[in-house]
Every structure is written in C-alpha cells, then in structure tokens.
Amino acid sequence: MAANYWDSTQAKYWTFTKPELSELRHQLTQHHQPTVSKFHLPDRRHLSIYMQTNLIKLARRLNLRQQALATAQIYIKRFYLRVEIRRTNPYLIMATAIYLACKMEETPQHIRLMLGEAARQWPELGVTETSKIGECEFAVISTLQSRLICHHPYRALGELQGTFGLGTEEGTLAHNIVNDCFNTDLPLLYAPHVIAITAMFLAVVLRPAGQMGGSAAQSALAGFAGLKQAGPKLGKMVDWLAESEVDMEAVIDATQEMVSLYECWEGYSERACKEAITKFMREGK
Amino acid sequence: MQGTPYAxxxxxxxHYDIVGFISSGTYGRVYKAVSKRNTAQPAQPVKHPLSGRTIEAFAIKKFKPDKEGAELQYTGISQSAIREMALCTELSHQALIHLVEIILESKCIFMVFEYAEHDLLQLIHHHSLLPRTPIPAVTLRSCMYQLLSGLLYLHQNWVIHRDLKPANIMVTSSGAIKIGDLGLARLFYKPLQALFSGDKVVVTIWYRAPELLLGSRHYTPAIDLxxxxxxxxxLLSLRPIFKGEEAKQxxxxxxxxxxNQMGKIGEVLGLPKRQEWPLLQSMPEYSSLASVSLHNPAVNRPLTLEKWYRNTVQNNNYSGHNSxxxxxxxxxLLRKLLEYDPLKRLTAEQALKHPYFLGPDSNGKPPSWxxxxxxxxxxxxxKVSTEAHEIGTGSLPGTKRSVLPDDSLLRPPPKKMRDG
Incomplete structure (x- = not known):
C-alpha cells in the first residue's frame, strides 16, 4: 500500500481503463435517465473546476494542506462514479469529503468547525446540523467501500524532480499541473507516478513559453513553443524514461488529457456551473 | 440528503448470527459470530484470501456511538475508527488479522474480522496457572518469528502499530499469529503533522519505548520493536518485564x-546513559531522568538483563517439564530489542535475521508458521459470554486513544497551507 502502489486498493479497485470508466458512467446515466435528461450539466471538467475552486476556498479558511485537499478530491471523483451527482447535494459531499480526508491525512478538523466554515462559504449548503455531515460520511465511506488511503502524484514528483534536474520554477509549474489533474479523469486512470512524470514533462516543455509567470493553462495554450529551448533537459528526461519501465503510452495519453483540459478550461464559466447545480438541487427530489 | 441513494x-x-460477547473497550464491543444459518439460501463460505481456508467464525467489532442511551446521532466517526477501517482494508498479510468486511448500518460501524481462538495474553495466563509451566522454546520462537514477520510487513508499508501488547496479538487455533487492533496504527511516510501532535499518548505503559517515556516528539517504527x-x-517469564504504574494526566x-515506568526499566537495564545513546540529551524529559533514581534507588544497581534472563530460565525449570x-x-535478541537508543535497536528485518531464529533446536529450519x-x-x-453485561473491562492498563473524545480533536490548525 503506502510503500507499494501496485498492491494498493487504489490500484486494485479504483483504477480503470477508459472504456470501463465510460461504461460505469453510462450505467449510472441509464439508471437515472429521467433526472439526467431533466437537468443538463456543463462539461464534467467544468464541474470539477468549480468544485476544486470551492474546495480551495474552504481549505484556505481552514488552513488545510494540499494533500488533504487532493484526497478529498479523489473521494469526490470516486463517489460520483457510483452516485449520480444530480441526486446529491454537492456542497454537502464536498464538506464531507474534506472532513473525512482531514481525518485520513491525520489533520482532523472538528465537525462543528467544518460545518460552520462550509455553511459560511456556501450558502447553498442548506445544512445546519452536524449530524448531516455525519450521515453523509457514512454514505461516502460505504460508497468508497472503506478504501480511503490515496496515493497522490506529489510524492513521485518530489522524488523525481531532482532526477530530472527541474528548477524551482519548473517544479512549481509541475506541481500546479498535478493540482490541475484532479479536474480530469487521470487519477482514475493512471498510477500517480505516471501523472507526476506527465506534469514534469509538461513543465519542462512549457516553462520557457510561460516565463512571464503565467499559469500552466496559459503556457499550454501558447503551444509547445518552448520545446526547442527545453532541449537538454528534455533529452535527459526522454533518456531516463526510455530506460525506465514507465508506461510511455500512458504518459502520452495523460499529456494529451492535460492539454485538452487547458483548452476546455477556456470555456469555463463559474456561473454556469453554479446555476446548474442550484437548479438540480432545487428542483430535484 | 435528498433521495438518499446511498442506503x-x-x-x-x-449475514451473521451473534454467538456471544467477547470484550469491550473505549472503542466499543467485540462479539463472536458465525455466518447466518437459517436463511433461504445457504451462505457462501467466506474464504481467507491468502490461505484459501474457510473462515468459520468471526469477531465483530462494533464501534460505540458517542452518546449511549440518548437517541443515536451521527456525530462523525472517530479518527481511531477511520484509521482502523482504512488500514485494515488496505493491508493484507498472513500475520495480520484479516478484515472480512465493514458494514455501516444505522449509525453503527461493524468491522467483521476472522475470529482467533486465542491471544498471547491468554497463552501467558494459561501457562502461569499452577502448576506453572514455561512456554516451550519452539512455540516461543514461532510466535516471535510470526509476530516480527507481520511487523516487518507493517513497517514496510509505512505503518507503525503503536499499541503492541500480548492482548492485541491473536493466535488462531492452528497456531497462526495475527497482529490485531490497528486503532492506534498510522502511516508515517512524511506525515503532515509530527506524530506526537496527533496522539499525545501511545502504547500501553508497560510496553512503551524509552524515547516515548522521555517525551520524544518524533518517533519511529523502533517503538514497536x-x-x-x-x-x-x-512470553519467557510469563509476567510483564517492566510493570510500572502510569502517571495520569x-x-x-x-x-x-x-x-515510575522509567524506574521499572531502570531496575533491570539501569538508566540510559549519554555514551550509549548520543541523542539522549535532546530528549524533552532528559532533565527528569535524574529524578528517577531519587524515587527508585534500585536503578543505581540494576539487575542487568543477563541476570534477569538467567533467573527466568532457571525459574522456568524447563528440565522439569521435559522441554x-x-x-x-x-x-x-532480547538485549538488542530492549536497546535504549532507537537508532541502535534492531529493526523488524534485522530481528528476523537474528541467529535466534535458526537456533540449535530449530535444526537449521526457519520457525514454523x-x-x-x-x-x-x-x-x-x-471465553465468550452469552450475557452481554457479565464481563467487566478488567484491570489491565489501556491505551489512551486520545486526550479528548475523538471528535473533539480541536486544535490550532497548522500555520500555512503547505504542499503535501
């Protein structure tokens, strides 16, 4: 587990192929056909960006660490693979996921504090009793089948940064790319080190283009302008990868997913997401 | 929760018939159970994933809801239960108690484990009954070997158990050792917070390592060793070697x-010295160490572990018991496990390679499982009681799960949002 990702419940039960993922989602949609067709939702990645933005706000209020935030996002991703989002209160799920993730990452927060901050942050939450979070916690743990230990790309990122000779800026950029990956399906598809390598690869390629302190998204959209300048570092990385047993197809696919995420990000509208959620929360049963 | 699609x-x-009540603790109660018999279709036999054998009986740990008596409320699951649920779900080893499933139902958590007929404390009690007989050397060796194998697995997976004691080490009727009770166990890979800040008190006092007694903020898997x-x-002497009294908070x-506990250790080993434990001086309670000999002068003329061992072996009168x-x-091995300096103490891996496990009476074979x-x-x-209220909680010292009731772990948050 913690030492060996390949033996982990994440690898064994919560990692899928793309066809498996779409089949799971298809089944869920079929099962809730009337609700699904009644409420149109924005792109899944947009919803994810919306939730991440909101989770970060809550995390700042509570002074949480990145790792707890990442774990909470994984819980939410897994949960919505089993439960149709239109039939839930996403704000309650977010508050509960954070509450549970904090315990799991050994930085527990009191349930009353969690509820108070969540309610202040999200008037839409509509929950005033801590027992609601407690009840939802049972639901989340049941749905996740108690498989609560998560492996994140941050560890591999820390370990390999030196190997690849990443500078501080590239390191930060890679880190941000990993943060962004929680808005894609990547954590449900690939091993954490694959995502870490993808992030570093993108960081090395993109950084010269994004030197003006832009975000990963801006850099990605500026295209692979830095490809040539990244030469030596990239060469070193490619050599290392060639000799390693890292699944290169996975890295390539993950790279495409990330680039596609940044394209998709352009069309993100916070308002559209918020309204869509409010609509199904208000009108759904 | 609207629609509650998560029944x-x-x-x-x-799925289970409760046979009787086994024990209770701060966390809740443990029951013995068997698969439900009188259902329409017979239950599928539950197989152990590693050995493939059928699990005949179960130990069901029911976590106590926080408030008893009053109407049950969801109050948030205790950190200890969360740890145990997550770790037991994740881990799998033949020397670790096997978790069959977790059932969350009507505000209660039921963890269903394979049942183990004995535990090391029971074995010790049995041998200390008159006529007192020593645990045979071969049995002892096998117990230690299996225990250390399970512990090596835990440590390799970055888990410190933090509450090893005879009562938490199960023994099945087929002689397999199973480490149990992971309620205090936790991951130690780059913790977000120092281990100390999470649980102020870990490990039952008699088994608590000297670095913990001396207030070390950062401790390692060595505490388990x-x-x-x-x-x-x-297991050798049939009584706790350092039977101190816990100073209450x-x-x-x-x-x-x-x-008092430091004194009990000192009576046998002498107090730790800087020459033998270079970091001793940096221990928060280093200055308190001097006061131990004032209260307990025996620490100045320690028995020594060698003398303790000779006395024990002699008292055990092995020849009188045909073993x-x-x-x-x-x-x-004992000396290297009861080493003051945690950096010098054997690791589980080193301990397993100790000549003890290939001793003369083992014929060069590794100990049996x-x-x-x-x-x-x-x-x-x-002992399984069919009357739930018959059994008391006993007088053995317990381990504090936390200073406050679990969900009141309110403390100032860490300073900044930092990266994992």
Missing part, C-alpha cells in the same frame, strides 16, 4: 513524565 447495502443481521522486546520477555492535559530452554541467542506444532498442550478456547 446501506448489507445488514449485519442478514521495544514493545516486541517486552512481549518476548513476557493532570487537569491541564499536560503529559506527565512517567517516572529444553531457549539457547543463549534468545538473550542476545504454526506455533502449536508438536505441542501436546491444549489451550482453552476464548
């Missing part, structure tokens, strides 16, 4: 210095 999938009473040393000694919630005593390597192999003794089965 519990399984009901405890649909100290506990293993204490258990080894207890005062009203200010400050963690007191465990002078040979453990050889000298047992003393050497059945600690009862070749044994005529029949150990009594675990």
């Amino acid at each position: 519990p999938q399984r009901h405890i009473n649909d 100290w506990a293993v040393g204490c258990i080894f000694a207890e 005062d009203s200010k919630k400050a963690v007191p210095f465990q002078r 040979s005593p453990p050889d000298e390597s047992a003393l050497d 059945n600690c009862f192999e070749g044994l005529e003794t029949k150990y009594p089965a675990r």
